[in-house]
Amino acid sequence: MPGPGDSRVKAYRKQVRKGMLPPVLLWRVSGLDCHLILDGHARPAAAIAESVEPSLLQLQLHRMVPHDGLAARIDDAVGFYEDELERFAELRAIHGPTVPDGTAGPRLARLLRDLNTAEQPTWAWPLPGGEDQWRRIAGEVTVGRNWVHAY
Known part of the structure; x- marks a missing residue:
């Protein structure tokens, strides 16, 4: 700076x-x-x-999440919801109407919303040709420019 x-x-x-x-x-x-x-x-x-x-x-x-990755995440969210519905049905069978309906709903909504809105990691790929290729490209960009600044 x-x-x-x-x-x-x-x-x-x-x-x-x-x-x-x-x-x-x-x-x-x-x-x-x-x-x-x-x-x-x-x-x-x-x-x-x-x-x-x-x-x-x-x-x-x-x-965008690759289509196959997105499908797997959707399946996970739906699987969670189905498991929760089953769990609540079992609790209702034991405890009766004191167990509320739809408790899994807000969590499912968050899971589905996060499929598209959650922070995703930035991507990086190795440069074909490795360090030698990087140095060649960097040399082309910097030819004739003084990149050294004294502050």
Whole structure:
């Protein structure tokens, strides 16, 4: 993160004082168990220098569960519900009408809702060609650019 004397930070500090600082764009990466700043590295530095909490904007990526995986999860939820109905029928046979109906309903609703809305881990795949391929690609991207900054 740039220091408080950086020219970008100084410009953003003026925006902080005016209450016009744009939000910092974050991305949640489950494999690292943290958020990464995608855009706006100078903005949190400016906000910190002005003793103001920066506004944050989290990029929320939704991915679809592969169809076969989704079917298995639906089967699990329905299986849970059927087991609960059977369990409650047995309890009612023993204890009579004091056992309430539909106790499994809210849990089933949560299970079904979570099939599409629960936080999913971010995906990553190994790069074909491994480290050598990564270094070749990174070399192509950085040719002619000075990526080293002194802060």
